[in-house]
Amino acid sequence: MVIHELTLAQCRDVLGSSSHGRLGCARADQPYVVPFFFQYDSTGDCLYSFSAIGQKIDWMRDNPMVCVEVDEVIDQFNWTSVVAFGRYEEMGDSPQDEGARRRAHSFFQHRSAWWLPALGKATGREEPHASVVYRIALHKLTGRRAIQAK
Amino acid sequence: MVIHELTLAQCRDVLGSSSHGRLGCARADQPYVVPFFFQYDSTGDCLYSFSAIGQKIDWMRDNPMVCVEVDEVIDQFNWTSVVAFGRYEEMGDSPQDEGARRRAHSFFQHRSAWWLPALGKATGREEPHASVVYRIALHKLTGRRAIQAK
Numbered sequence: 001m002v003i004h005e006l007t008l009a010q011c012r013d014v015l016g017s018s019s020h021g022r023l024g025c026a027r028a029d030q031p032y033v034v035p036f037f038f039q040y041d042s043t044g045d046c047l048y049s050f051s052a053i054g055q056k057i058d059w060m061r062d063n064p065m066v067c068v069e070v071d072e073v074i075d076q077f078n079w080t081s082v083v084a085f086g087r088y089e090e091m092g093d094s095p096q097d098e099g100a101r102r103r104a105h106s107f108f109q110h111r112s113a114w115w116l117p118a119l120g121k122a123t124g125r126e127e128p129h130a131s132v133v134y135r136i137a138l139h140k141l142t143g144r145r146a147i148q149a150k
Numbered sequence: 151m152v153i154h155e156l157t158l159a160q161c162r163d164v165l166g167s168s169s170h171g172r173l174g175c176a177r178a179d180q181p182y183v184v185p186f187f188f189q190y191d192s193t194g195d196c197l198y199s200f201s202a203i204g205q206k207i208d209w210m211r212d213n214p215m216v217c218v219e220v221d222e223v224i225d226q227f228n229w230t231s232v233v234a235f236g237r238y239e240e241m242g243d244s245p246q247d248e249g250a251r252r253r254a255h256s257f258f259q260h261r262s263a264w265w266l267p268a269l270g271k272a273t274g275r276e277e278p279h280a281s282v283v284y285r286i287a288l289h290k291l292t293g294r295r296a297i298q299a300k
Contacts, residue, residue, distance in 0.1 A: 022174075024176075031174035073170055
C-alpha cells in the first residue's frame, strides 16, 4: 500500500463531492467529535451546515477552533481522507450576516433534505431544540489517499 | 425521521461490529480529527490500535483526553453514530505493560491486515516512521440512531 499526499485542489474536490463528515470541537482540552452533514462552498472555502442547539453548538460558541474530517473508505488499503482546520461562524439575524445567511439558504434549497437530520426529534424530548445555521471557514486543508500496490 | 438514543449495550455492539472510526485529540483547544482502524475489546471496554508516530501520537502523548466517533450511514435519514470519550494509553516495553501488549497483539493476529494502513509509507518520505501500539480506555459512550418514519 502506498499513501499519497493530496494537493489542495484534490482536497477541495473531496469536500465538494461529499456531504457527510465529522466535526471536532474542544473544551478545556477535551475533544468532542460528531457526524454532520454539510455543503462545501468553494468560492469562500467554507462549509455550511445547520444544527439543533446542543453540546456541539455550545462548545463551538465558546471555542470556535474546529477540525473537519471527511473520508471515503473502500477498504483498509484503498481510502481517501481530508482533514481541515477551521473556524466556527454562526449566521445570526444581524444585517451584517445577511449575505452569508442568504448564501447558506441558497445551498439549503439545492439540497433541501440533507440537513433534516440536524432537526430530528430525539425520542423522550418534549420539544424540538432551537436551531442555528453556521459555517466553518477553512484555513488549512490536508489530505491523503491510500492505494493498494499491484 | 425519528432519532433514538442507543443503550450502552447497543453502543458496544456498534463498536464491536466496526473496525473503522475517527479519533479526535486536542492541543491548546485546537481539535484534530483523523480516521483510524481499531479493534474493540469488550472485556476491558477499550479500543486497541496501532500507528506511525506523527502529529496524532505527539498530541495524545501531551494530552491523553480523546474522543472516538464511529458511524454507519445508509443515507441522511438512516444512520447510527456512537461517540465515546476516552483516554490514550500507550503500550510500552515495560514489564507492567506486558499483559496489555500481549492482548493487543492477540487482536492484531486475528486481524493481521487491518492495521497495515498505520504503517503505510507516504510518498516523499525517505524512511518509514517508527510506530506505537496504544489503546483508548473508554469512559463514556453515547449513541444515536436515526430511522426514517414510514
